[in-house]
Amino acid sequence: MIQMKNTGKRIDLIANRKPQSQRVLYELRDRLKRNQFILNDTNPDIVISIGGDGMLLSAFHKYENQLDKVRFIGVHTGHLGFYTDYRDFELDKLVTNLQLDTGARVSYPVLNVKVFLENGEVKIFRALNEASIRRSDRTMVADVVINGVHFERFRGDGLTVSTPTGSTAYNKSLGGAVLHPTIEALQLTEIASLNNRVYRTLGSSIIVPKKDKIELIPTRNDYHTISVDNSVYSFRNIERIEYQIDHHKIHFVASPSHTSFWNRVKDAFIGEVDE
Ligand code: NAP
Ligand code: MN
Secondary structure, X not given: OOOOOOOOOEEEEEEOOOHHHHHHHHHHHHHHHHOOOEEOOOOOOEEEEEEOHXXXXXHHHHOOOOOOOOEEEEEEOOOOOOOOOEEOOOHHHHHHHHHHOOXXXXXXXXXXXXXXXXXXXXXXXXXXXXXXXXXXXXXXXXXXXXXXXXXXXXXXXXXXXXXXXXXXXXXXHOOOOOOOOOOXXXXXXXXXXXXXXXXXXXOOOXXXXXXXXXXXXXXXXXXXXXXXXXXXEEEOOEEEEEEEEOOOOEEEEOOOOOXXXXXXXXXXXXXXXXX
């Protein structure tokens, strides 16, 4: 028999409003209390998100300024997700793994976005999936600079820069490649670029290594919409935007039942293959 000790670990539980997630929230809260875990929603050691990948994005943003101190766990109340290691019927296994936990973690890159406004203000964001930019009404026109090289003048609906774990989200819908999350790189993907005799962009998405910086310089002083994961912002008079891999990574509790990335991709997009 395994000896269970008082862990003293501080845990925050975050759930979406779906009845099933709320049921899991109450059940898990109860089990954690009975097992001497401490519930703490300001400076936890472990954050458990209950819902889907979208809920894990919200949990990430709640703790985006404490990424080095926190480890995440995702519980999915639907199918298996990309940021979720447990299904809602696996709470026994989750609590047991928490009791046996020795602090091991799995870490993935995070995107850092700096929006420089013409009035000198700088808005800084972190994204777990991606940041996308569009011009509010008309065609977006922006210069794309990669590591100081003026690469192209983009015309079209917009551009996204995604992390490796975000590559299976919006990036994939735009025709971007799926990147294994141990590859520390960012992916720049076009949203409906104009390509004809006059206007020319690369057309395919590009993947830049950790040391490279992507800059976008919108050429129109108009409102642009910047989406960072599940949040939307609107800015006027953007001077430039810088995208780089953040100094901090997101850490997940390394679960003994951690599902391999390619299994997740297969589960989400392919399903079972008929031979
Ligand atoms: P949502 O509109 O409720 O959900 C978007 C879908 O994307 C959900 O099915 C979500 O899974 C899934 N998803 C989230 N992160 C993922 C990832 N890393 N890999 C694969 N699938 C992922 O919005 P949300 O739940 O708040 O998520 C925001 C994200 O939606 C954005 O970061 C963006 O990537 C994505 N999005 C996609 C499109 C598109 O594909 N055309 C357009 C806008 C936004 P769950 O059901 O498990 O939550
Ligand atoms: Mn969602």
